Amino acid sequence: MKIILVGNPNVGKSVIFGHLTGKYVTVSNYPGTTVEITEGISKLAKGQYRIVDTAGVNNLIPMSEDESVTRDILLAGDINNIILVADAKMIRRALFLAVQLVEMRLPFVIALNMYDEIKERGMIINSEKLAEILGVKVIPTVATEKKGIASLIKALADPAVSPMTFAYEPKIEFAVQDICRLLPDTTISKRSFALMWLAGDDSLAKKLSPAQVQEISSIRNSLAAFYQKPLSYLINERRFEKVDEILKEIIKFEPPKRKIILPFLGKITTHPVWGVPVVLAVLFLLYEFVGVFGAGTLVGFMENTVFEQYINKWAVSAVNFLIPWTIFRDFFVGEYGLITMALSYGFAIVLPIVGTFFIAFSILEDSGYLPRLAIMVNRIFKVMGLNGKAVLPLVLGLGCDTMATMTTRILATPKERIITIFLLALAIPCSAQLGVILGMLSAISFSATICWLAIEIVVLLAVGALADRIIPGRRSDFILEIPPIRIPQIGNILIKTFARIKWYLIEVIPLFIIGTAILFVLDRVHLLRIIEYITSPLVQDWLGLPAKATQTFLVGFFRRDYGAAGLYDLLKNGLLNPNQVLVSIVTITLFVPCIANFLMMVRERGLKSALIMISLIFPFAILVGGLVNHALQLLKISF
Amino acid sequence: MELNIRDEILEAIWMKQEQLRADALDLLKCVGPEATQAQIEELVQDDYLTRINGKVTLSQKGRARATTLVRSHRLSERLFTDVMELGEKYLERNACSFEHFLSEEVLEAICTLLGHPTECPHGYPIPPGECCKRAEKNIKSIIVPLPSLKSGESGKIVYVVTKHHHRLDHLTSLGILPAVTVKMHQTFPSYVVRVGQTDIAMDNEVIQDIYVRKIS
Numbered sequence: 001m002k003i004i005l006v007g008n009p010n011v012g013k014s015v016i017f018g019h020l021t022g023k024y025v026t027v028s029n030y031p032g033t034t035v036e037i038t039e040g041i042s043k044l045a046k047g048q049y050r051i052v053d054t055a056g057v058n059n060l061i062p063m064s065e066d067e068s069v070t071r072d073i074l075l076a077g078d079i080n081n082i083i084l085v086a087d088a089k090m091i092r093r094a095l096f097l098a099v100q101l102v103e104m105r106l107p108f109v110i111a112l113n114m115y116d117e118i119k120e121r122g123m124i125i126n127s128e129k130l131a132e133i134l135g136v137k138v139i140p141t142v143a144t145e146k147k148g149i150a151s152l153i154k155a156l157a158d159p160a161v162s163p164m165t166f167a168y169e170p171k172i173e174f175a176v177q178d179i180c181r182l183l184p185d186t187t188i189s190k191r192s193f194a195l196m197w198l199a200g201d202d203s204l205a206k207k208l209s210p211a212q213v214q215e216i217s218s219i220r221n222s223l224a225a226f227y228q229k230p231l232s233y234l235i236n237e238r239r240f241e242k243v244d245e246i247l248k249e250i251i252k253f254e255p256p257k258r259k260i261i262l263p264f265l266g267k268i269t270t271h272p273v274w275g276v277p278v279v280l281a282v283l284f285l286l287y288e289f290v291g292v293f294g295a296g297t298l299v300g301f302m303e304n305t306v307f308e309q310y311i312n313k314w315a316v317s318a319v320n321f322l323i324p325w326t327i328f329r330d331f332f333v334g335e336y337g338l339i340t341m342a343l344s345y346g347f348a349i350v351l352p353i354v355g356t357f358f359i360a361f362s363i364l365e366d367s368g369y370l371p372r373l374a375i376m377v378n379r380i381f382k383v384m385g386l387n388g389k390a391v392l393p394l395v396l397g398l399g400c401d402t403m404a405t406m407t408t409r410i411l412a413t414p415k416e417r418i419i420t421i422f423l424l425a426l427a428i429p430c431s432a433q434l435g436v437i438l439g440m441l442s443a444i445s446f447s448a449t450i451c452w453l454a455i456e457i458v459v460l461l462a463v464g465a466l467a468d469r470i471i472p473g474r475r476s477d478f479i480l481e482i483p484p485i486r487i488p489q490i491g492n493i494l495i496k497t498f499a500r501i502k503w504y505l506i507e508v509i510p511l512f513i514i515g516t517a518i519l520f521v522l523d524r525v526h527l528l529r530i531i532e533y534i535t536s537p538l539v540q541d542w543l544g545l546p547a548k549a550t551q552t553f554l555v556g557f558f559r560r561d562y563g564a565a566g567l568y569d570l571l572k573n574g575l576l577n578p579n580q581v582l583v584s585i586v587t588i589t590l591f592v593p594c595i596a597n598f599l600m601m602v603r604e605r606g607l608k609s610a611l612i613m614i615s616l617i618f619p620f621a622i623l624v625g626g627l628v629n630h631a632l633q634l635l636k637i638s639f
Numbered sequence: 640m641e642l643n644i645r646d647e648i649l650e651a652i653w654m655k656q657e658q659l660r661a662d663a664l665d666l667l668k669c670v671g672p673e674a675t676q677a678q679i680e681e682l683v684q685d686d687y688l689t690r691i692n693g694k695v696t697l698s699q700k701g702r703a704r705a706t707t708l709v710r711s712h713r714l715s716e717r718l719f720t721d722v723m724e725l726g727e728k729y730l731e732r733n734a735c736s737f738e739h740f741l742s743e744e745v746l747e748a749i750c751t752l753l754g755h756p757t758e759c760p761h762g763y764p765i766p767p768g769e770c771c772k773r774a775e776k777n778i779k780s781i782i783v784p785l786p787s788l789k790s791g792e793s794g795k796i797v798y799v800v801t802k803h804h805h806r807l808d809h810l811t812s813l814g815i816l817p818a819v820t821v822k823m824h825q826t827f828p829s830y831v832v833r834v835g836q837t838d839i840a841m842d843n844e845v846i847q848d849i850y851v852r853k854i855s
Contacts (some may be wrong), residue, residue, distance in 0.1 A: 058812035089836040235809040482838040
């Protein structure tokens with residue numbers, strides 16, 4: 001038995017899901033965060049249920065991949081009840097979904113969420129009256145504060161199908177009747193199927209014979225010939241008409257109690273002039289928090305104090321005491337040791353940086369700033385064949401490219417997804433890498449930092465623009481809801497950060513260990529030196545780097561940040577001069593993505609596309625790195 | 640008269656599908672008993688009609704022809720009533736014979752003369768022609784594209800142009816429909832409008848498809 005959560009994007013389905021199942025899913029103030037179907041088990045009054053969280057939709061007639069997923073779940077049957085989660089202040093759009101559930105003859109209750117926010121706006125909703133009109137239960141909730149959840153659970157106990165009916169104009173009704181006669185029995189009402197079909201969703205066609213499909217298409221075509229407007233439009237229009245009829249009965253407005261600061265913030269963050277300093281200020285704060293505090297203070301403490309003074313010393317003596325064989329001792333605490341290299345890199349260098357980034361990103365996410373950033377960058381992103389919506393995956397990529405690759409599913413067209421995944425793999429350094437890179441750059445000079453940033457941006461734009469030309473398909477429309485600016489809640493930020501860090505530890509630390517183990521083996525059988533020798537023309541002549549840099553690129557494939565950390569080590573040991581630092585970090589930023597990212601690329605786009613992307617990225621990174629090296633030499637620039 | 644009868648058959652089926660009239664008997668009066676099975680067969684052969692599960696229905700070609708015929712018929716009725724002031728009893732018969740001879744140019748001229756009417760004297764819709772679409776553009780002077788509003792100004796949506804179905808559906812789902820009031824919040828770097836309690840950001844390509852009547 002299933003209970004399904006549906007609703008518009010960014011209304012709090014995932015929060016309610018969390019309350020019902022005790023399971024945490026990523027929650028944010030950005031439409032479309034839930035890209036995967038999440039399931040959990042919940043024990044309610046009458047036994048155990050599977051709770052299914054779905055991606056937010058604005059219409060049950062699907063317009064994109066994730067919307068069709070939600071529709072398919074509703075069609076799959078075995079539904080005990082549905083929770084239609086509504087953002088109370090946007091009740092009109094929720095009722096638009098409600099009338100479709102009514103037509104489907106599916107049982108549902110409405111959770112009128114964010115009920116506290118309507119009062120500020122001077123809006124009063126008569127929820128009892130709404131319940132009476134629809135004939136289903138309507139529960140006001142404030143999910144983030146857990147208000148109304150108990151009543152919601154109680155309301156779920158007796159599923160009720162709304163008895164409400166409403167008709168379209170006679171011609172459409174005749175066509176619906178004709179189509180209904182041809183349809184087999186399904187999990188939802190035939191009438192709603194017929195309407196879906198008229199609106200252009202013929203996914204049911206697979207279940208019918210070609211003759212039946214032809215007949216239905218002919219009914220649809222002859223109906224469509226009478227109108228200038230598409231049928232989907234007429235159907236939607238009638239549904240909204242019905243919704244407005246209901247709204248008239250249940251909503252009243254009072255003069256709103258004005259809140260001043262938050263709307264003001266909302267306004268200046270998208271202002272054509274003031275928005276720019278806001279972007280810069282946000283980036284600066286991000287840098288201060290992640291780059292200076294995370295990568296500087298915290299890493300310094302973890303590395304110099306926690307690991308070097310305690311853990312490593314303790315580990316060395318423990319290993320020496322426990323293990324008599326040198327080779328196994330080295331495996332744990334040697335140059336490529338599990339503890340001295342893998343764990344100390346993972347926990348001392350990377351974790352503080354990723355951790356601080358995730359905190360900062362959660363704040364940005366929950367405040368509602370990111371969609372506003374999308375407004376600011378939309379025009380620039382158009383150059384790359386993307387639109388402003390791609391800002392979410394690209395900014396998240398600054399935290400973790402693997403996670404960001406997964407969220408590209410919020411983009412509407414395959415073309416946009418491919419370009420974004422490619423750019424993430426190529427030019428967006430993840431936070432751990434970024435932290436190390438910024439640390440290295442600040443050790444050289446500010447002008448080197450600017451130089452690196454300029455190269456990155458030029459590459460990003462140029463490759464994006466080129467990809468836009470080459471990759472067939474179209475860019476989707478930029479239509480994005482802008483949620484209100486909210487003050488992030490500390491609780492939610494902590495939960496979210498911990499969930500991400502947990503994901504990171506599970507996903508990443510094992511790869512660190514595998515990477516180190518492979519290096520250890522390569523070193524033992526002297527393969528490392530052989531690879532260094534073979535690649536030396538490339539590394540030493542073309543890139544102008546010391547042979548030792550080869551292994552950092554090699555490990556870079558296991559974790560990009562890991563590779564960067566290796567470069568950091570070289571710098572500390574005085575093996576790199578400032579020019580070499582710039583060349584090596586330009587190369588490693590562009591270099592192949594880490595294993596985890598690669599696996600995610602395969603999952604999202606298939607092995608073939610992933611391999612093509614990698615085989616483009618690898619020579620490209622070396623090419624650009626070499627060009628920078630030779631340009632610096634030619635122009636006699638040194639930092 | 641051979642061709643006329645074929646036209647009448649197409650027209651009869653069109654109207655039958657329109658479902659507005661209980662049956663097509665009125666029209667078959669014009670056609671008379673000559674409408675035989677043979678002629679229907681002939682129409683099927685000429686690809687004006689197709690047969691699905693034994694039921695005869697219009698093909699693409701047939702529907703186009705029938706639409707033009709119905710348009711001429713109803714425009715003729717308007718012409719006879721509004722301009723020539725002919726009585727009801729002359730209306731049907733004359734319109735019936737008139738419709739077959741009107742060329743597209745004459746039809747457009749009549750349509751323009753009458754001011755692009757949308758309904759015939761009996762209240763049935765007149766299928767719009769090219770000239771109607773052109774005329775619609777000229778009325779736009781009162782109705783302006785949404786992006787021409789300055790920030791802070793409001794407008795009532797009059798229509799959303801329907802070139803891209805996908806875009807139209809997207810906008811509709813967000814509640815952007817005729818008769819809804821929108822307020823322009825900002826126009827750069829992207830457009831932001833408020834519809835009800837929702838702020839929606841759009842870029843130029845999208846927003847120029849929305850037409851509004853300014854509210855002062």
